[in-house]
Amino acid sequence: MGPVWEANHTWLIFCLVLLWSGFPTAFAAIMTTLYIPLGVAAFGIVLRGSGFAFRKVSMRTAEQRLNGIAFAASSVLTPFCFGAVAGGVASGRVPTGGHGDAITSWLNPTGVLGGVLAVLTCGYLAAIFLIAEAKREEAADLEHWSRRRAVLAALAAGTTASAGLFVLHADAHRLWTRLLHIGWPLIAISAAAGLAALLTTVTPALRSRPTLARPLGALAVAAVLAGWGVAQYPYLLGTHLNLYTDAAPASTMTALATVTVLAVVLVVPSFFWLLWLTHRGTLADTEPERRPQAPSPTRRD
Secondary structure, eight states: HHHHHHHHHHHHHHHHHHHHHHHHHHHHHHHHHHHHHHHHHHHHHHHHHHHHHHHHHHSSHHHHHHHHHHHHHHHHHHHHHHHHHHHHHHTTTSSSOOOTTTTTTSSHHHHHHHHHHHHHHHHHHHHHHHEEEEEEEHHHHHHHHHHHHHHHHHHHHHHHHHHHHHHHHHHHHHHHHHHTTTTTHHHHHHHHHHHHHHHEEEEETTTTTTHHHHHHHHHHHHHHHHHHHHHHHTTEEEETEEEEHHOHHHHHHHHHHHHHHHHHHHHHHHHHHHHEEEEEHTTOSSSEEEEOOOOOOOOOO
C-alpha cells in the first residue's frame, strides 16, 4: 500500500498545475474563495499520512489510538472538503473575480451534498478494494467486515444521490437540467456499474472473484465525475466563466496538452504496474519488524 499511497498524490498536484497554467482566472477565483476547505483538505492529507505512518511504529496502545483517530478524522474531512469545493464551483458561488464568501461558498446545500457523497464514495471504494485484499490474504474476518461496509456504503451513497437530485433542482437548477438531459447516459452507467459491483460482493457465486468489483466500482465513480463534467460544460464557474474565455494562450494550451498526453502514456501504465507489483507482494516490506524492548532494570538506592 505504501508506494501506491504516495503515487496517488501526484495526480492532485498535476490537476492543480493544469488549472493554474491553463485557466488562471478560475484558479485565482477558486483559491481566493474556497481557501478554507482547500486548506483543511491539504492539512488532512498530511495528517492522514502521518497518522497512518506513526500508528504503524507506535508501541503503546494509547499512541496507536491517537494516531488512528487522526487517520480516521482526516479520512473523512479531506474528501468532504474536496466534495464541498466541487459543490461550490458547480452551484456558481465562486465569483469570477474571486474573493467570494469564505463560508457560504462551500457550506451550502450543493456543497454539503458534494461533501457527503465524496465521503460515502471513498468509503465504498475502500471497502470494495479491501474485500479483494482480504480474500488474497485469506483474512475471513476482514473480508466479512469489508463486505458489510461495502453494502452499507453503497446503499447510503445511492440514497444520498437520489435525494441529491431534489437538492440540485432547488439549488443548482442548470446542473440538474443538464444532468437529466445530457449527462443521464453517464449517470445510468454509474448506477449500473455500482449495482453490478454490489452484486459481486453479496452474491455467493461471485464472491470467489472479488477482483471483479474493483473495476466496476471505479467505473461507477468515474462515470459520476464525467457526468458532472458534461453537465458543467462549457462553464468553469457556475454560468459566468467558461472554458474559452479563461483559456491561456494557444502556445500554453498546446504545451499543456502535450504534457497531459505524455503523462497518460508514461505515468498511467507505470502506476498500474506499481499497483500490480504491490498486489503480487513483489514490493513487500523487507524491513525487520520492530519489537518493543523490555524496560531496563532500575537501580534501587
